[in-house]
Amino acid sequence: MKQLSGLDSVFLDAEDDHQFTHVSQLLILERPDADFEPYPAWRRQLADRIHQLEPLRRRLVEVPFGLDHPYWIADPDFDLDFHVRHSAVPPPGGDGELDELVGRLVAAPMDRDHPLWVSHVIEGLDDDRFAILTMIHHSAVDGAAGADLLELMLEDSPDAGRPAEAGRWRAETPPSTAEVLARAAVNGVRRPARGLLLAARAGQKLARASRSPAAIDLADKVRGTLRGPLGSVLNAGRSRDDDGRLPRLPPLVAPRTPFNHPISRYRRFAHRSLPLAEVKAVGKQAGATINDVVVALCGGGLRHWLTERGELPDRPLTALIPVSLRSGDEEERWTNRVSGTIAALPTDLDGPLERLRGAHEALDLAKEVFKALPGELAPEVAGLGTPLATTAVSRAVTRWSTATPAPFNLVVSNVPGPTDPLYVGPAPMRHYVPVSAIADGVGLNITVQSYVDQLDIGLLACAELIPDLADLADAVVAEFDLLRDAVGSAEEPA
Incomplete structure (x- = not known):
């Protein structure tokens, strides 16, 4: 159990x-x-x-x-x-x-x-x-x-x-009510102490990001009190954080789009594929990573799609970029170890090369911001409340998102996948397409997964907010054609 x-x-x-x-x-x-x-x-x-x-x-x-x-x-x-x-x-x-x-x-x-x-x-x-x-x-x-x-x-x-062990596993007997209540009582005692430590760690990081001397001093003093015997107990099994200089939090605000509204229970899905070798080659020629290219394609595709609808905001869209916190040394393999950072999408830039440069700069900044803020504490912070409390918070956030813009417009994720072919019996797998999730206020998710020689793109949206999702998927692929041509032209001798 x-x-x-x-x-x-x-x-x-x-x-x-x-x-x-x-x-x-x-x-x-x-x-x-x-x-x-x-x-x-x-x-x-x-x-x-x-x-x-x-x-x-x-x-x-x-x-x-x-x-x-x-x-x-x-x-x-x-x-x-x-x-x-x-x-x-x-x-x-x-x-x-x-x-x-x-x-x-x-x-x-x-x-x-x-x-x-x-x-x-x-x-x-x-x-x-x-x-x-x-x-x-x-x-x-x-x-x-x-x-x-x-x-x-x-x-x-x-x-x-x-x-050799095909089909061999052992079922468990469900625990009694008394047993789970006893465990709940023990966990209830531990939470306040752990919460104190996490608050100090988060406060220190936030203060350093904002460059506030008073806040830095206060957070350092609070955290310093937790570096003795109490801190040793609460930090058992954890390494100390690097207290070096950290960057400033960028002021990103998400503009309204057609998909930043409460969602229905109906979904629209679309998938496309690009040759992985060509994506890598374009990135290499432009001095960019695959992540840079993916974000540039999403930004360019959204720019064209929104322009055709007459709904392109003047300010750049922003995306939540999931960040895996896995180190490979986790005791529990099957659990969530994920956080996220926010990056600007180059929807306000004209030209595929400009959008690629904008994506590269935005991702570099997002990485620095993630290092500065306590995003890596997200899994631990989430464990401080009981389900009763977290459910109430989730419901409050849902109601809030129906009236107030979300802090980002969509989710964009790039996940490295298997590099060798996989099979079902003798049947070879040709594509590995991710299908993620959406939420109120954020009715669009674009997730990309590599597999052998393909880059598979999965778009999920609320069917009522984006009924023409296939057109957006086509726009993302068309942006790659523009970027490839632009990179090729830039390398041609004058």
Whole structure:
């Protein structure tokens, strides 16, 4: 039995009748022959690997009255057939039909009486293709852990044999009410002391970012009092922070756009792909990273799309950029270790090269701001409140977002994916498309994932706010063509 972290619980508390916090992966595969049957092959593969797929076996145990964060247990009533489902797209079975089905499938909450995941095998696609859409609740894994989990679900060769421990795992007996209440009482005693330390650490970082001498002195004094025996106990297992000079927080304010409104429960999805080698080459020629190129493409695509609608703001849009806090040394692999920073998108700049330079500068600044502010404390801070309190905060934020602009316009994420091919039985996976989540006030998410030789782009939006999401996806791809041509022209001799 393992307790959810505070950040894990936040993703449970944030859900309501129209906000769903599962993250998904859309895999597009190629049939190896006409007789291959995708559904039984995928179900068999999961059954053989379920012993190493811990997040897929465990379900929630709630603490009475919301006095503490829930627990995970290995589900004694686990039923693989409940989770693995069979779907199909209508003719002609192209990417448009697939995207429409994915948008409908992700627009539903998870059943909390079962482990929080489902996987749809989707047939009916053209060109001998089939797809697998796997949805896992964000309380169980973050993006990086989800990518690791998917690699365990798939095979690394077309002729892999069954694992030696195939299907062997042990279920757990649910704890008694008295047991979880006793644990809640112990955790309630620990929270205030931990909160004091985190407040001091956060205050020090914020003060240094603002360059306020008085605030710096006060935060240093408070934190200094926690560097003795008490600090040693509260910081057990943690390294000290670097107290070096830190940069100033940039004043970024998000302008209003068509997708910065309360969302409905309906979703629109679109995916596109770019050759990874070409993206890398363009970035290298321009002295930019893949992250720079991704942000430039999003900024340019949004600029063109908003201009066509006559709704381009004068000020640049801003994006939340998720930041993984994983070091590789975590004791618990299947949990959330993620924070974020905010960067300006180059939607106000004219020309693809200018937008690429703007993206590079914005990301450099965002990295410095993240180092200055206590963003890495987010998982620990989230654990200070009880579910009762975090639910109240989540509901308050939801109501606030319906009347007040969010601090950013959309989420933009770039996740490095597998570099070697993966398989379902003998069927090779051709694309690995991310499908993320949206929330009130932030009705657009663009997530990019690399896989072997492809850069797969997944856009998710509220269907009522962005009914023409496919046009925005096309605009992002068109921006790459403009950038590639501009970089090539800039390198030609005069």
